[in-house]
Amino acid sequence: MRGSALGDRGADALLTLSDVTAGYGAGLILKGVNLTIARGEIVCLIGPNGAGKSTVLKTISGLLRPKSGEVMFAGDDIGKLSSKERLHRGIVHVPQDRSLFPGMSVWENVMMGAFILSDQALVRRRLEQVAETFPIVAKRRSAVAGSLSGGEQKQVELARSLMLDPALILLDEPSIGLDPKSRTSVFASISALAVDGRTVLLVEQNARSGLAVAHRAAVLEAGVVALTGTGKELLNDPEVARLYLGASARGPIAGGVARPEDQR
Ligand SMILES: Nc1ncnc2c1ncn2[C@@H]1O[C@H](COP(=O)(O)OP(=O)(O)OP(=O)(O)O)[C@@H](O)[C@H]1O
Ligand SMILES: [Mg+2]
Known part of the structure; x- marks a missing residue:
């Protein structure tokens, strides 16, 4: 062709x-x-x-x-x-280097993904949807992002990328x-994103x-x-x-x- x-x-x-x-x-x-x-x-x-x-x-x-x-x-x-x-x-970009704010909570980091949205009800709805796809967002919501493992941080970064749908x-x-285990989770999550x-x-x-x-x-x-x-x-x-x-x-x-x- x-x-x-x-x-x-x-x-x-x-x-x-x-x-x-x-x-x-x-x-x-x-x-x-x-x-x-x-x-x-x-x-x-x-x-x-x-x-x-x-x-x-x-x-x-x-x-x-x-x-x-x-x-x-x-x-x-x-x-x-x-x-x-x-x-x-x-168009959202998850960069090569770690990009979470390490001193902020998981929840706050995910919210940052919606910083261009002013409709707070929409932000909250999105957060709930994202937490369904990425359970770590609900489970570790108050944890300081910097305290998570590399694999967990990547899951949070992926979750954040969904906030603007x-x-x-x-x-x-x-x-x-x-x-290897975290890599497997990341590749499974990529399929879930698409x-x-x-x-x-x-x-x-x-x-x-x-x-x-x-x-x-x-x-x-x-x-x-x-x-x-x-x-x-x-x-x-x-x-x-x-x-x-x-x-x-x-x-x-x-x-x-x-x-x-x-x-x-
Ligand atoms: N900010 C920058 N300023 C100047 N040169 C840069 C900059 N970023 C990348 N480069 C150069 O551009 C070229 C391509 O870099 P790029 O990061 O796109 O490659 P890559 O394929 O992603 O490599 P890697 O597999 O190492 O991530 C490299 O020679 C790099 O040194
Ligand atoms: Mg590169």
Whole structure:
């Protein structure tokens, strides 16, 4: 099929990056990124350290503006909007580093996710919904966030990301630094986030788990999308296995993986 493999469901596209370039000074980190994400999908972005994965997320959430190219979200070019404006449009970003206020309670931290809302009845309703999805929010509501384990803190961060009932959640390395049990909980929670038409773009070093939970996936190398396919296709791609999954990951190829040169 012609077009990006991540654009197969182009009619449902929620987010489309077209030839996006971005960087932090004069130099470019993103050198023409093309990526389309359909509504309701979980898409996993993998790639080596320094490839620009976090930079892609920052360019979508508005922490960084593209130098050229388009960031289309729900039909509008949002590339020039501030991060707050993008938040209002339903894009939330859970950054790579821990982002809770350690001295505040769990409950207060989750409430911070709704800081742009003035309707307090709505905030309370959302809090109740979020606590249903993330029981830790009710169970540890008065605990000081800094006293929780890394895995618990990540659950609270994920819970906070739901407070605006976002259309798109950007998750940067949610499993980093966690023990295996907490990692499993985080990946289960990611599936729970992507319900009710919600869309998730996940960056993950733990590529095997990230690809397993994703509908679709992309490999970012040196600031461009080098490979796209379904999560399963990338899991079974020998080159992806060799580079990102460790030697034990070799397995059969379960169908074609779209490389950029196949898509023209
Ligand atoms: N605030 C910044 N100022 C200057 N350079 C930066 C900044 N943030 C990132 N970079 C550089 O941009 C490049 C891409 O960084 P980015 O964080 O997007 O990579 P990444 O793929 O997320 O890597 P990792 O897997 O290590 O998280 C790196 O060379 C990094 O040093
Ligand atoms: Mg990163």
